[in-house]
Amino acid sequence: MLKEPPSIIYRWLGDRIFSTVVVALGISIMLLAGAMAVVLYGEGRLSFQQFGYFQFVTGTTWDPAVRLTFGALPFLFGTIVTSALALVLSFFPAIAVAIFSAEYAPRWLSGIIDNLVQLIAAIPSVVIGIWGIFVLAPWLRETVYMPVFEWADMNHPALLPLLGNPMGYGMATATVVLAIMIVPYTTALTKDAIRSVPVEQREACRALGATRWEVIRMAVIPYARGGIMAGAILSLGRAIGETMAVAMLIGNKNTLPFSILGAGATMPSVIVNEFREAVESLHLSSLMAIGFTLFIIALVVNLLAAYLTRKYSITGGQVV
């Protein structure tokens, strides 16, 4: 069937319209990312003006009810401590899974393990939260926290006030849950990094008579170190922004915590808990200012992760 050749208008105008639309959509995403910075800063400005940025970030008093004084340090502290500890707790198990799956497991098993680890990342945060409230926190209280308190009570009663309140909801519980949640990210990127190690490197090591573990220790891990670092940083970024499970489990106490077992709060958790009830404009603005601070920290961590993944040419951890 012969048709009229498409007219020049159809070709030229069609291409113009198509490329304009596509580029406009691309630009709208760029504007959105920019809008996030501008909006959070703009909404938090009232608070910054009132307290000064440095004073806001280092202030330890958060009192929305009586004095209307807002300092973000307890939340900054809570975020950094829980995220860092979660990374420490999950780092070696996460890498172990990647090594086992990439180097030891037969192909069929490796595929199953990878999919199951990815499924952990697919569990909604609130589902982990409800499990944490009714299963994990009571269990941790009975089997871990209470024995610690009983031991302190018997031997060093002076330690008791330092341990806080063993109710089970606190920074330690939030840390455990965060550790569970960030494993898939570290594992995925570590496996990427291990895969990027040339086969010849392993074969050379093997040819010298190394055992399987020696190959991993001497030929694989040193080579993959940069990619593993990138995975750790990216996981840290996920932990910093994690909101619901933490808000449900950390106990929500707006002062600087002095015990890892006691209640605390993080930047996302205080926003979730107070935003709907914030009536004073200074309170609302201070919560937005915390949002802006969280934005800056997440930005730095993400740019660092992006730099590392690009430098070590791995795919960037496409999880879920």
Place this chain on the structure above:
Amino acid sequence: MRTMLQRNIRDRIMEVLLVVSTILVLLPLVIIIVHVIVNGIGALNWDFFTQELGSPSRAMQGRPTGLVHTILGTMVVDFMALMIAVPIGMGAGIMLSEYPDHKLNPPLRILNDTLNGMPAILKGLLAFVLIVKPMGTFSGLAGGVALSFVMLPIVARTTESSLMSIPWSIREAGLAIGLPRWRVVLSTVMPAAKTGLVTGILIAFARAAGEAAPLLFTSFGNNYLPNHWLGMILGPADTLPQRLYSLAISPYSHWHTMGWAAAIVLLAFVMFTFITARLATRQKSG
């Protein structure tokens, strides 16, 4: 110098440690799923899917309670999020893959990745300022916009990578027979990349559908069915993740049980989407 035996023993020990670690990491997945099912299955009955929640005293008065308004609200909000995120995200992905020399591509890639890495709660704050404040009310629309911010960067990125996987020669063939560029992209490249595109949308959807944080101060939640379906778009709408949170932290034990049941529904929904996406990817690469 260690003997061969010592080195082999060390090798075996490490293997055992790796297996133990793997089991340890996968254990929470199994435990969580089992607990959710065991605790929630009893509350999953006909009422759960056909009645509204109402006040806490409703169940004590013996009247049936359920989450029908939540399930409908989730559909409305998630659907709106898809309608916003898919065209914009795909457009950006097409820009990145089909106009590779565009000078705005490097900053777009960086900003898109940055947006992807931003905590979802900040996307909720952004939607609050952009939609809730001007409208003067919490709304399902604001929730949809907030979730679309979660989906957008994922859709853009997966669109780019699945279009990139289509060989350049296919585009050249289209251009050679005289098709204009836009026809080549829409009728040749995109259909060829269909599986990848759909997978990307499913992954973005699975990610956003489980988010509660951005919804708490955008769609807000509601214990009752609105009188009119528009009420879910222009007024507060209930969604599963945010309702699950409210039920879990409430002081009523019968609401806790409903929370577990909501967790079953949400988990099943998200896992089903996720596993479908995974199977589609495997089919493509296998």
